[in-house]
Amino acid sequence: MEKTMEEKEQRWQSIQVRGLNFSYGGEGQPWFITNFNLDLPKGSRQILVGANGSGKTTLLKILAGKHMVGGKDVVQVLGRSAFHDTSLVCSGELAYLGGSWSKAVGCAGDIPLQGDFSAKDMIFGVEGVDPARRDKLIELLDIDLHWRMHKVSDGQRRRVQICMGILHPFKVLLLDEVTVDLDVVARLDLLDFLREECEQRGASIVYATHIFDGLESWATHIAYIKDGKLKRFESLSKLDEMKNARNMFEVVESWLRAESNDNDSEVTSPAIQSNITRPLDLSPFTSSRHMAYYR
Structure with missing residues (x-):
């Protein structure tokens, strides 16, 4: 079957957003994100x-x-919702690293990064990892595997979070x-x-x-x-x-x-300013x- 122009375009896009509207307040609330469109090429x-x-x-x-x-086609990452x-x-x-001290491991949920455990426990606890990639990231981020996560600085804890977040390619x-x-x-x-x-x-x-x-x-x-x-x-x-x-x-x-x-x-009127x-x-x-x- 011959591919449509849109399907061919998706091959070259990592992210496509089409007419995105989003509100935190539910139905009837003003949009926080309005009519958002974005195409991000692969490799960018x-x-x-x-x-x-x-x-x-x-x-x-x-x-x-x-x-x-709304709709599976509004936001596409690698051609999927x-x-x-x-x-x-x-x-x-797809990997996401935000500001919180946690890391989502697989589909098991978030693991906190401030408990009394070592950096080695955290990093080696991620399954299905290429050992060579893991070793490279540990060296790159200058991580001491003996760090206790509840005692290290914010910068050291952040290095562990980043390492865990990009262990998979x-x-x-x-x-x-x-x-x-x-x-x-x-x-x-x-x-x-x-x-x-x-x-x-x-x-x-x-x-x-x-x-x-x-x-x-x-x-x-x-x-x-x-x-x-x-x-x-x-x-x-x-x-x-x-x-x-x-x-x-x-x-x-x-x-x-x-x-x-x-x-x-x-x-702006006071009534509007209050909102x-x-x-x-x-x-x-x-x-x-x-x-x-x-x-």
């Missing part, structure tokens, strides 16, 4: 940016199958601010490894972050979300603003400052080497 490394509360985490959780959305097809997560093809990896606790060397080494995963295996990564140091040469695409809507999605090599900017931080800062100024200029719950704290600061954070 996408940076996801936006102000606090813009919808980045919600989008990643929807892609990870943690929230149900992550919410309806649990084999995506159980097989390790994922096809799509969703990262939500997970490098915030890593030091500069650990973060750069991890990004180099993830680049290899994409270039050598055709894996795809969506990385939500407020730290932009070194990402100009790492990312292939950038997506900017504002108030639950996709405002920009472009290949980084074709982004006009990058041609006149020193780094990605300057570009993202200009978008968020323009957004902040737009919000400040709006005249606004999205945080808009956009105070940026920059440390050495342009490592940028937005509180």
Whole structure:
């Protein structure tokens, strides 16, 4: 049977989102994410940016199958619905690493990472792992297998979480601010490894972050979300603003400052203001080497 144009297109996409609307409040509540459309090519490394509360985490959780959305075809990951097809997560093809100190192992649920057990217990407890890949990640992340998880620092615990999350050779990896606790060397080494995963295996990564140091040469695409809507999605090599900017931080800062100024200029009635719950704290600061954070 001859494949349709849409089926052929899906072969080259790792993620497809078509007309996504999502609300936390149920029927009759305003949409938090509105008319969202996105095509992410296989092998790409996408940076996801936006102000606090813009919808980045919600989008990643929807892609990870943690929230149900209407219709199996609205959100497709590797041609399947992550919410309806649990084999995506159980097989390790789709991996999600968020801010909580836990790791979903197979289909058994989340394992906490703060109990009185060793890093070795956690890492070697993941089944079906290539020993060579496991050893490489332990070395890459500089993990001491004797660490007791209830005694280590946040950065050390985060290294164990990341290691466990990518032990299986994922096809799509969703990262939500997970490098915030890593030091500069650990973060750069991890990004180099993830680049290899994409270039050598055709894996795809969506990385939500407020730290932009070194990402100009790492990312292939950038997506900017504002108030639950996709405002920009472009290949980084074709982004006009990058041609006149020193780094990605300057570009993202200009978008968020323009957004902040737009919000400040709006005249909103007290009744409407009382219903606004999205945080808009956009105070940026920059440390050495342009490592940028937005509180």
